[in-house]
Every structure is written in structure tokens, then in C-alpha cells.
Amino acid sequence: MFATALRSLRIIEVSAHCDLPCGVYDPAQARIEAESIKAIDKKVADSDDPDFRVRAAIIKEQRSELVKHHLWVLWTDYFKPPHFEKFPELHSLINEATKLAGASGTKGSFDESVADELLAKIDRVAEIFAETKKA
Amino acid sequence: MFATALRSLRIIEVSAHCDLPCGVYDPAQARIEAESIKAIDKKVADSDDPDFRVRAAIIKEQRSELVKHHLWVLWTDYFKPPHFEKFPELHSLINEATKLAGASGTKGSFDESVADELLAKIDRVAEIFAETKKA
Amino acid sequence: MFATALRSLRIIEVSAHCDLPCGVYDPAQARIEAESIKAIDKKVADSDDPDFRVRAAIIKEQRSELVKHHLWVLWTDYFKPPHFEKFPELHSLINEATKLAGASGTKGSFDESVADELLAKIDRVAEIFAETKKA
Amino acid sequence: MFATALRSLRIIEVSAHCDLPCGVYDPAQARIEAESIKAIDKKVADSDDPDFRVRAAIIKEQRSELVKHHLWVLWTDYFKPPHFEKFPELHSLINEATKLAGASGTKGSFDESVADELLAKIDRVAEIFAETKKA
Amino acid sequence: MFATALRSLRIIEVSAHCDLPCGVYDPAQARIEAESIKAIDKKVADSDDPDFRVRAAIIKEQRSELVKHHLWVLWTDYFKPPHFEKFPELHSLINEATKLAGASGTKGSFDESVADELLAKIDRVAEIFAETKKA
Amino acid sequence: MFATALRSLRIIEVSAHCDLPCGVYDPAQARIEAESIKAIDKKVADSDDPDFRVRAAIIKEQRSELVKHHLWVLWTDYFKPPHFEKFPELHSLINEATKLAGASGTKGSFDESVADELLAKIDRVAEIFAETKKA
Numbered sequence: 001m002f003a004t005a006l007r008s009l010r011i012i013e014v015s016a017h018c019d020l021p022c023g024v025y026d027p028a029q030a031r032i033e034a035e036s037i038k039a040i041d042k043k044v045a046d047s048d049d050p051d052f053r054v055r056a057a058i059i060k061e062q063r064s065e066l067v068k069h070h071l072w073v074l075w076t077d078y079f080k081p082p083h084f085e086k087f088p089e090l091h092s093l094i095n096e097a098t099k100l101a102g103a104s105g106t107k108g109s110f111d112e113s114v115a116d117e118l119l120a121k122i123d124r125v126a127e128i129f130a131e132t133k134k135a
Numbered sequence: 136m137f138a139t140a141l142r143s144l145r146i147i148e149v150s151a152h153c154d155l156p157c158g159v160y161d162p163a164q165a166r167i168e169a170e171s172i173k174a175i176d177k178k179v180a181d182s183d184d185p186d187f188r189v190r191a192a193i194i195k196e197q198r199s200e201l202v203k204h205h206l207w208v209l210w211t212d213y214f215k216p217p218h219f220e221k222f223p224e225l226h227s228l229i230n231e232a233t234k235l236a237g238a239s240g241t242k243g244s245f246d247e248s249v250a251d252e253l254l255a256k257i258d259r260v261a262e263i264f265a266e267t268k269k270a
Numbered sequence: 271m272f273a274t275a276l277r278s279l280r281i282i283e284v285s286a287h288c289d290l291p292c293g294v295y296d297p298a299q300a301r302i303e304a305e306s307i308k309a310i311d312k313k314v315a316d317s318d319d320p321d322f323r324v325r326a327a328i329i330k331e332q333r334s335e336l337v338k339h340h341l342w343v344l345w346t347d348y349f350k351p352p353h354f355e356k357f358p359e360l361h362s363l364i365n366e367a368t369k370l371a372g373a374s375g376t377k378g379s380f381d382e383s384v385a386d387e388l389l390a391k392i393d394r395v396a397e398i399f400a401e402t403k404k405a
Numbered sequence: 406m407f408a409t410a411l412r413s414l415r416i417i418e419v420s421a422h423c424d425l426p427c428g429v430y431d432p433a434q435a436r437i438e439a440e441s442i443k444a445i446d447k448k449v450a451d452s453d454d455p456d457f458r459v460r461a462a463i464i465k466e467q468r469s470e471l472v473k474h475h476l477w478v479l480w481t482d483y484f485k486p487p488h489f490e491k492f493p494e495l496h497s498l499i500n501e502a503t504k505l506a507g508a509s510g511t512k513g514s515f516d517e518s519v520a521d522e523l524l525a526k527i528d529r530v531a532e533i534f535a536e537t538k539k540a
Numbered sequence: 541m542f543a544t545a546l547r548s549l550r551i552i553e554v555s556a557h558c559d560l561p562c563g564v565y566d567p568a569q570a571r572i573e574a575e576s577i578k579a580i581d582k583k584v585a586d587s588d589d590p591d592f593r594v595r596a597a598i599i600k601e602q603r604s605e606l607v608k609h610h611l612w613v614l615w616t617d618y619f620k621p622p623h624f625e626k627f628p629e630l631h632s633l634i635n636e637a638t639k640l641a642g643a644s645g646t647k648g649s650f651d652e653s654v655a656d657e658l659l660a661k662i663d664r665v666a667e668i669f670a671e672t673k674k675a
Numbered sequence: 676m677f678a679t680a681l682r683s684l685r686i687i688e689v690s691a692h693c694d695l696p697c698g699v700y701d702p703a704q705a706r707i708e709a710e711s712i713k714a715i716d717k718k719v720a721d722s723d724d725p726d727f728r729v730r731a732a733i734i735k736e737q738r739s740e741l742v743k744h745h746l747w748v749l750w751t752d753y754f755k756p757p758h759f760e761k762f763p764e765l766h767s768l769i770n771e772a773t774k775l776a777g778a779s780g781t782k783g784s785f786d787e788s789v790a791d792e793l794l795a796k797i798d799r800v801a802e803i804f805a806e807t808k809k810a
């Protein structure tokens with residue numbers, strides 16, 4: 001089901017870039033980094049090398065920054081007042097997603113369920129993004 | 136006189152940080168960069184050297200990125216759900232401020248009035264920030 | 271036709287992340303930035319504001335760096351010796367793509383055809399990437 | 406009370422920038438990051454989660470880089486030969502402050518007293534900075 | 541003696557740049573960062589402070605990124621098709637060097653022998669680079 | 676001949692690093708970036724393409740930042756109080772060099788003589804650096 005949503009989103013995107021006057025945006029950028037966070041969590045769960053855990057923490061911190069950055073760019077540069085009116089949840093949704101990206105280190109550290117929550121929120125952003133492209 | 140203001144600001148900040156569980160935040164960071172944007176606009180208005188104009192554009196672009204970054208960090212890391220409830224304008228306010236930071240290059244390029252609008256929004260964020268510290 | 275290739279690539283990717291021991295990679299990251307370069311070229315062609323042209327050059331320079339970075343990461347971190355053996359063109363292909371990303375500023379500056387060449391090379395990288403995922 | 410101090414600080418700053426030919430500088434930028442280092446030290450002292458300690462080290466390393474950067478910019482871009490003549494301690498002062506920023510990781514790692522020394526040096530830089538503004 | 545070597549190196553470099561249409565490149569940039577990695581490995585081997593080990597991992601990760609970046613720039617911006625023809629090993633050599641730079645964290649973590657392998661590959665790149673300068 | 680100079684430089688460097696407790700430093704890093712600035716100035720003088728001039732300004736700005744950064748790192752991390760005592764010019768020398776790196780954009784923009792002054796100062800830093808290695 002996720003794959004389906006993703007696929008329909010992509011088609012619209014590709015056609016959308018052609019007539020876009022204001023740049024190229026894609027929630028996939030945030031998602032790829034968030035998937036990386038989840039993959040790191042998984043690998044840390046399977047490892048008991050403390051040096052690996054440290055290195056994973058460093059890389060995960062960078063990935064979290066990138067998730068936040070990509071979502072912030074969507075929030076500031078792509079979404080416009082009419083979008084926020086039509087989707088009243090949008091401000092909170094992106095705010096919570098960026099908080100989760102940052103939190104994926106703090107609480108529960110390498111807890112995969114935080115990454116899952118983050119991915120779910122990014123998927124909801126992607127759905128809204130796809131809606132705004134249709135209009 | 137500056138030194139006095141600085142010192143009193145510091146004392147309040149330091150006491151505020153003591154009971155803070157989540158780090159050190161300060162809207163002054165965004166404001167300093169926004170003042171830099173305004174100063175660049177002023178200097179470009181007074182110059183007719185095209186190379187200077189290009190260099191100003193490069194530096195202004197970096198300053199804009201920093202304004203956006205500092206505001207994004209406040210929005211994601213400092214402000215919490217109760218703040219957004221108490222100040223319903225907060226999401227839009229920060230969103231518009233970051234849009235202005237980005238726009239200060241696009242429309243009107245070196246138009247100081249855009250920098251003034253940006254500074255006014257940052258000052259409103261700083262007021263709300265100060266309110267939340269009192270609580 | 272491109273949309274089809276893209277779509278099949280995506281499906282494999284999503285399933286691939288699950289069993290991936292070594293991280294999350296996606297040629298889409300390079301493509302999104304390259305599309306941005308092409309969009310910038312288009313907008314510059316439609317504008318005669320010299321300040322806009324300067325700003326476009328600054329942003330395009332950053333996008334070019336990102337295209338190069340995403341391709342370099344694929345080349346170094348994702349592709350392994352067996353891939354280079356199976357696809358003898360792969361070294362040159364990615365090398366030429368990164369050269370085009372850099373060159374998209376130097377020669378022809380805002381010439382869209384350079385961006386098109388770059389996009390074609392990234393699409394070929396994506397096809398090979400999809401092939402390696404199937405194996 | 407905070408809002409008042411903030412507002413009076415602003416007014417002086419703004420007037421100071423008006424006659425400045427070379428941009429906007431503020432030792433507060435270094436101080437905010439240094440306070441963050443001290444806050445991190447405090448939080449690490451109160452925690453016994455090893456993952457938290459690693460994450461704190463990563464963030465502290467970034468904050469240290471920012472302290473150094475802000476001080477270097479003041480040293481290179483703001484302070485001029487007459488300042489170094491009038492305040493013969495200035496070179497050493499900033500050099501020692503940046504060394505402390507870097508050292509706050511090496512020796513004593515999460516030792517708050519290093520952060521305190523750093524803050525004291527930054528405050529002395531701010532005093533000299535304020536002196537040069539009066540002239 | 542160091543000064544002499546440095547000076548003779550400089551002269552050759554400077555003369556090389558004069559007829560260069562495409563900028564200034566130097567494999568020494570990658571080497572300096574790789575030596576830093578080796579030095580970090582050495583210091584970690586001599587220390588049993590866990591905080592120091594974490595800090596070393598953070599800095600080493602940055603150094604690794606820089607090694608990769610400097611090699612990527614040589615590969616994309618300096619080396620041209622005739623070079624790849626004349627030195628058929630060049631693609632693999634740089635690819636392996638960048639893989640080693642990245643791997644110097646993953647496998648064996650602070651294992652100096654990985655840094656030695658990396659340095660040997662960078663020296664071979666430098667030899668080829670010197671060959672191309674002679675032509 | 677280049678290879679020989681390179682190799683002898685390397686040997687000295689390597690031996691120098693062995694007794695270094697604090698990392699790997701090399702004034703060559705600043706010099707390479709400064710040579711790049713000079714090369715850019717030269718190429719701009721030979722070109723009358725305004726887009727090329729803009730792109731050159733962007734890249735030169737980045738190079739200037741790197742020159743400053745490498746010199747700042749030497750000043751803060753490599754040089755110690757005894758060095759500043761033995762070479763009383765050292766603070767001013769590095770301060771002036773970083774000022775020149777920044778100024779190479781402001782005054783005279785693409786004026787090669789500014790790059791030459793910068794290179795001369797970096798060479799003097801390198802001489803002092805070599806002196807401190809002998810001790």
C-alpha cells in the first residue's frame with residue numbers, strides 16, 4: 001500500500017516539474033534520510049561493537065539534520081498560505097516531524113519505533129504535497 | 136550603556152538556562168543575521184561597483200540561510216505544543232519570517248523594506264520567546 | 271517511458287531497503303538536484319533582471335555541488351567491485367556526469383542542454399542501480 | 406524584564422550599525438554557543454546514559470566549532486589595527502578563548518570549569534568590543 | 541630542510557598553475573587529512589579515556605569526509621579522459637582510496653593499517669598526478 | 676622533479692607528525708587555496724564573459740573562506756604561547772593574512788596584487804611554522 005502511494009506521488013511529481021515556476025521540491029528527500037535513520041537503528045540493534053555504536057550516532061545525527069532541513073525547506077519554500085488554509089494540520093504535522101527527527105537521538109536513542117513515527121509523518125506530508133500538486 | 140544592557144541581558148539569560156532542560160536558545164541569533172542583511176542592502180544602495188553587488192548577493196544569500204536556520208531551530212527545538220496553543224499566530228509568524236528571509240533576495244533584491252519587515256517579524260518572535268521564559 | 275523506468279526503480283528500492291545491510295542509497299537524490307539546475311536555467315532564460323541572474327548562479331552552484339556529492343557517494347559507498355565489472359561503463363559514466371554537473375556553470379552557463387545531458391547520465395546511473403538491486 | 410533589556414540592547418545595536426562601514430558583529434553570537442557548551446556539560450553530569458553522552462559530545466563539538474568561528478570572525482573582520490594597539494591583550498585574549506573552545510572537549514571533557522573560563526574570556530572580548538563602539 | 545623542500549615544491553606548483561586552464565589541484569590536500577586519520581588512530585591506541593575515543597571518532601569522521609572530498613575533486617575536476625586512458629588503474633585506484641577513507645571507521649575502527657593502506661593509495665594518486673604535470 | 680620534492684616534503688612531514696602530540700598541521704593547505712584565488716583573478720582578467728565573472732566571484736568567496744579557516748586553525752590549534760613569544764610578529768601576521776583573504780574580494784575585487792600579498796604572508800607563516808618544527 002505504501003508502494004502504491006509512493007508510485008502515484010512520483011508520477012505527478014515528474015509531470016509537475018515541467019510547469020513549475022518556483023523550483024523543484026520533493027518529500028522523497030526527507031524520506032530517504034529518514035529511512036537511513038531507521039536502517040542505522042536496525043544495524044546498531046544487531047551489533048555489539050561500541051565503536052560502531054559511536055560512529056552510528058555521529059552519522060545518525062547528520063541524517064537527522066538533513067531530515068529536518070528538507071522538511072524545513074518544504075515548509076518555508078514550497079508550502080504557501082492557501083496550502084496551510086486547506087490543510088490546517090500542516091504546521092503541526094511538519095513541526096512534529098522535525099521534532100521527531102531531532103528526538104530520534106535523545107529519547108530511546110536507537111529506538112526504531114521513533115524512526116517509524118517519523119516515517120509515518122513524512123508520508124503524510126508527502127500525501128498533502130501530492131494533493132497540492134493535483135490542484 | 137551598551138555594556139550595561141548587555142550585562143543585564145546576560146544575567147536573565149543565565150538564570151533562564153539554569154532551569155532549562157533542553158538547551159540554550161536566543162532569537163538574537165536570527166536578528167543579528169537579519170541586521171546584516173539590512174546593512175548589506177544599505178551598502179549596495181550606496182555603491183555602483185557591479186563586482187561589489189555580486190559579492191553582496193553571495194554574502195546576503197548566506198545570511199538569509201542563517202536567519203532561516205536560526206528561526207527553524209527555535210520553531211522545532213525550543214517552542215513546544217503549549218506555546219503554539221497560547222500563541223496561535225506562532226506557526227504563521229515564523230513561517231512568514233523564514234519566507235521573508237528567503238524572499239529578501241528574490242523580489243526587490245536589495246530592497247531594504249523587505250529586511251525591515253523581516254526584522255519586525257523576528258522582534259515579534261523575540262517578544263513571544265520572552266513571554267514563554269516568564270511563565 | 272522515463273516515468274515507467276522511474277516507477278519500476280522505486281518499487282525495487284522500497285523492497286531493497288528492508289534487506290539492505292549497508293545503508294540507504296537512491297539516485298533520485300542526484301536527479302532532484304539536477305532537475306533544479308534545469309529549472310533554474312529555464313527561469314534565467316525567461317528573466318532579464320541581472321540581480322536575479324546572479325542569485326540564480328549562486329543557487330545553481332550549490333545545486334551542482336549537491337549533484338556531484340550524491341553521485342560521488344553512490345560511486346564510493348554503494349557501488350562495489352562486482353558492479354564495476356558487470357558494468358564497465360560505470361566509472362566513466364559517473365565521472366562524466368559529475369564533470370557535467372560542474373560544467374553546467376562553466377561552458378554555456380545557463381544552457382539547458384547541458385542540464386539535459388546531465389539528466390540523461392543520471393538516468394543511466396539509475397538504470398544500472400536498479401539492475402544491481404534486482405540481482 | 407528580559408524584554409526590556411532586549412529592547413534597549415537592540416536600540417544601541419541598531420544605532421551602532423548605522424555608522425559602521427563594515428558590517429554587523431556581535432560577541433553575543435560566541436557567548437550563546439559557549440553557554441550551550443556549559444549547559445551540555447551540566448546535562449551530561451546529571452545523566453548516566455552512555456548514548457546521551459556520545460550525542461552530547463557530537464553536539465558539543467559543533468558548538469565549540471561555532472564559538473571558535475564567531476571569535477575568529479571578530480578577530481579578522483571586526484577588530485582593526487588601532488584596536489589591537491589600544492588593547493594589547495586582544496590578540497592573546499581571543500587566541501586563548503578559541504583554544505579554550507577547542508580544549509573544552511580534550512582536557513576534562515565535560516568539565517564545566519573549562520566552559521566557565523571560556524565564558525569569562527568571551528565576556529572580556531565583549532567589554533573591549535563595547536569600548537570600541539563608544540569611541 | 542623542510543623550508544627548502546617546501547620552497548622547491550612551491551616553484552614547480554606555481555609554474556604548473558600558469559599553463560593550467562582549469563584551476564589549482566594538489567593531492568597533498570587528501571594526504572594531509574589522511575595523515576591526520578593515522579595520527580588519530582595512534583593517539584586512540586595510546587589512550588584509555590572513553591570520552592577521548594568518542595571525540596576522536598567524531599573528528600576522524602570529518603577527516604574521512606575531507607579525504608574523500610579532495611579525492612573526488614581530483615577525479616572529477618582535474619583528471620581528464622586522456623589521463624584515464626593513459627592510466628587505466630586510475631578509476632579503481634581513486635574509488636578504492638575513497639572506499640578506504642570511508643571504511644577507516646567501519647572495519648577495524650581505529651586500526652592504523654587501514655590508514656596506511658589509504659596513504660599508500662593517495663601516494664600512488666600523487667605519482668600519477670605528477671606524471672600528468674610533466675606531460 | 677616534482678615527485679622528488681613531494682617525496683622529500685612528505686618524509687619530513689611524517690617524521691614531524693610522529694612527535695606531535697596534537698595533530699597534523701600544514702600551512703600548505705592555506706597556500707593551495709590562496710593560489711586558487713590568484714589563478715581565479717588571472718582567469719577573470721582574461722575573460723569578458725559576465726556570467727563567468729559571477730561564477731568566479733562565488734568560487735573565490737569560498738576559497739577565501741578556506742584560506743581564513745586554515746590560517747585560523749594554525750593560529751588556534753597549532754601555535755602555542757612559546758611560539759608567540761619567540762615570533763612577536765605572529766599574531767599580526769596571521770591577522771593581516773586573514774584580513775587580506777577576506778579583502779581579496781572587497782577592495783580591488785579581482786586584483787591579483789592582493790592575492791600576491793596574501794601569498795607572501797602565508798609563505799612567512801610557513802617559514803615560522805618550519806622554524807617551530809626544527810626546535
